[in-house]
Amino acid sequence: MPQLLIELFSEEIPARMQAQAARDFERMARDRLAAQGLLPEALTTFAGPRRLTLVAEGLPAAQGDRHEELKGPKVGAPDQAIDGFLRKTGLTRDQLTQKDGVWFAHIHRAGRPTPEIVAEMVEEIVRTFPWPKSMTWGYGALRWVRPLKRILCVFDGEVVPFSIDGIEADDTSEGHRFMGSAQPFKARNFDQYAEGLEKHFVVLDPESRRTKILEQAKTLCFARNLELVDDDGLLDEVSGLAEWPTPVLGEMDPAFLDLPPEVIRTSMRTHQKYFAVRDPATGKLAANFVTVANIEAGDGGKAIAAGNARVLSARLNDARFFWDEDRKVKLADRLEKLKGVTFHAKLGTLYERVERITALAGELAPLLGADAEAAKQAGRLCKADLVTGMVGEFPELQGLMGGYYAAAEGLPAPVAEAIRDHYKPQGPTDETPVAPVARALALAEKLDTLVGFFAIDEKPTGSKDPYALRRAALGVIRIVLEGGLRLSLREVFAKAQALLAVKREGTTDDLLAFFIDRLKVALRDRGLRHDLVEAAVEGDDDLGRIVARVEALSSFLATEDGTNLLAGYKRAGNILKAEEKKGALPSGAPVEMAGAPAQETALVAAISLAEPEVARALQHEDFAGAMRALSGMRTSVDAFFEGVLVNSEVAAERENRLRLLAQVRDAMGKVADFSLVNG
Incomplete structure (x- = not known):
């Protein structure tokens, strides 16, 4: 099929926009083709520094004929409605049909040639493409991320004719800006297109560009007994900057190695898009870097390396x-500047925030x-580095530089370490602080x-979380669980709230619910069910205890035994709920009644044994032990429901059996709320 x-x-597409642009291109094309009844066997998109490419396999040559039945107004409706x-259907009144007192229009649409549909689709995509930022140029009204230069559009080996603001679709493309031929090349199918790009020094597939950069960079380092410092984020970025990526190993002045390694790496990464290199023998940074050029230089990249070294x-x-100047002023002497920095209009300045954090850290310690x-x-001192020159230049080094400056002042190691790590963890892969002070x-x-x-009622809503509160809550959860800490959330919330000038009723309850939701996310990643979290909470606010209960419940x-006992609990609960609708349940503990069935007597004995255990x-x-104690009731519960009629005609028997079921429910409820467990 065609x-x-x-x-x-176009002109250069920012690297950060390319991956999403490829996804948007695929989505928009697939949706529009599907709306016209055209379903490709395969559809693939590629994004690069200067082009978005789409190839769809297995499209029909033409759209099939379509018949639509449109429901209209009721028979007898006002003339205006009819x-x-x-007007909507393009029919006359005598062409409508009636069914069940409603007018229907039957419209037959002859299928159109696929090229005609494609031409409309491409124009609509170009004019409505959701770039985060776009621009207009010349005298036209067309908006694109950068000036759009060419449109190649070929279907079944033939050009699809159309024009968008003077840009005529054809079968030509261009190669590399410098290394490719000055003349465009023609392509009537994807194989010709890919081959033409390769000949003209363009790697179309972003994953291929990524692999090429990584393999060649590692080879350059290996040849010099060096090791590339992994940086997936930077690798993704530079793979979108060069059509023919060519890694080059450069050298820098070794005197810079006395700077903190994070400063060197951040300077390389943020401003220059260089990869750092280390000496595998020592694990420390080497006086080298890897830059990714967009050309193959005749001198092997020597001039490129030298020029990049000068810039670095x-x-x-x-x-x-910044490093030298910042160390001339102690962290404590910078605190006054925090009084002029607003943290939030309703929560005061950074100085006031520091005072709260200081007091709370002292209470938690x-x-x-x-x-x-x-x-x-x-x-x-934890926020003092925010007003240093280094953090002003590299905001991502906040906290880290505070730790370095604290150590340079000779402050105790636990203090410097705590300042360094107090933002951790900042993501799911980030480590949590280990030292108690940190x-x-x-x-x-x-x-x-x-x-x-x-x-101040600035809670996350839907997908919006401008203050990263979900990340902060997950950070607290990870610190508590990975550190094996035992804390009452209500107590620590109360300590933090007491330090605030603003109060809101219900803050603690809202926060606790928020934390339980975040805990569900964290435990789901560990393979634990969210309903077990609900069942295990039972008014508890100690994360460590909740997780221990969830794990024991999951195993049980x-x-x-656990599956059958849960079924028994559900059955008992249903009976008790039905009886509660009729009136209050009988109170008191069940007794051993004369002449009672053996199954009833056995269940009374089983509960008597299980409850104290x-x-x-x-x-x-010992939640696992509590579950084992409950499992001892399993056989008796099963036998009770098989051999005993709860709703006996004898009132005393019925009341005693309802008390017995309530005791089963209450005994299990002390371990977890089994009514919230699915199953």
Whole structure:
């Protein structure tokens, strides 16, 4: 079946926009083809520095004939309604049909040639493409991310004729800006197109560009007994900057290696898009870098390397200036400047935030086995690096530079470490702080953020989370769980809220619900069900205890005893709910009645044995032990429902059996709320 090939060729497309542009191109084309009844066997898009490309395989040569039945107004409706329906359908009144008192229009549409549909589709896509930023140029009204130069559009080996603001579609494309031929080349199918690009020094597939950069960069480093520092984000970016990426190994002045390695790497990455290189023997940065050129230089890249080294030296000289100047002023002497920096209009200045964090860190420290004075000292200085020259130049180094400056001042190592790590974890792959003082400060910083924004009712809504509160909550959860910490969330929320000038009723309850939702996300990643979290919470606010209960519950329900006992619990619950609708349930404990069935007597005995074992296990937070104690009731519960009629005609028997079921429910409810477990 025929093939469709489209290329939208423009000036340079920003690297950060390319991947999404490829996805948008595919989505828009697929949706529009499907709307016309054209379903390709395969549809693929590619994005690069100067082009968006689409190839669709297996499209029919023409659209099939279509018959539509449109429902109209009721028979007897006002003439205005019927006339409007006729205008919409293009029919006359005598062409309408009646069915069940309603007018219907039957419209037959002859199928159109696919090229005609494609021409309309491409123009609509170009005019409505959702670039984050776009521009107009010349005297036209066409908007594109950068000036659009060419449109290649070929279907089944023939050009699809159309024009968009003077840009005529044809079968020509261009290669590399410098290394390719000065003349465009022609392509009537994807194979010719891909071959033409390769001959003209363009790598079409972004994954191929990525692989080429990585393999060649590692080869250059290996030849010099060096090692490339992995940086997937930078690799993705530079693969969108060059059509014919060519890594070049350069050298820098070794004197810069006395700067903090994060400063060197950030300077390379942020401003120059260079990869850092390390010495595998020492694990430290080497006086080298890898840059990715867009040409194959005749001298092997020597001039490129030298030029990039000069630019890097200028950048690193700036960094050295900030490093030297910043260390002349102590962190404590910078605090006054924080009074002039607003954190949030309703939450005060950064200085006021620091005071809250300091006090909260001091209160949390004893709960974590940390030194309270060290935690307060770290809290007092944790935001001081925000007004340094280095962080002003490289905001991503906040916290990290504070740790370096604290160490340079000779402050205690736990204090410097806490300042360095107090933003951690900043993502799912980031490590959590390990040292007690660092944990106390990291928790204080995140809790102040969470409680503060919830207190002013700035909670996340839908997909919007401008203050990264979900990330902060997950950070607290990870610190607590990975550190094996035992904290009452309500208590720490109350401590943080007491330090705020603004109060809002319900803040603690809202936060607790928010944390439980975040805990579900965290445990889902560990393969645990969200309904088990609901069942295990049971008014608890200790994350460690909740997780231990969830894990024990998950293991228990995976057994035959757990599955059957859950079924028994559900059955007992349903009976008790039905009886509660009739009136209050009988109170008191069940008794052994004379002449009672053996199954009833056995269940009374089983509960009597299980209840004290469950209580002892829960007292020691041995949730697995509590589940084992419950499993001892399983056989008796099964036998009870098989051999005993709960709704006996004898009132005393009925009431005693309802009390027995209530006791089963209550005994299990002490471990978890099994009514919330699916199944």
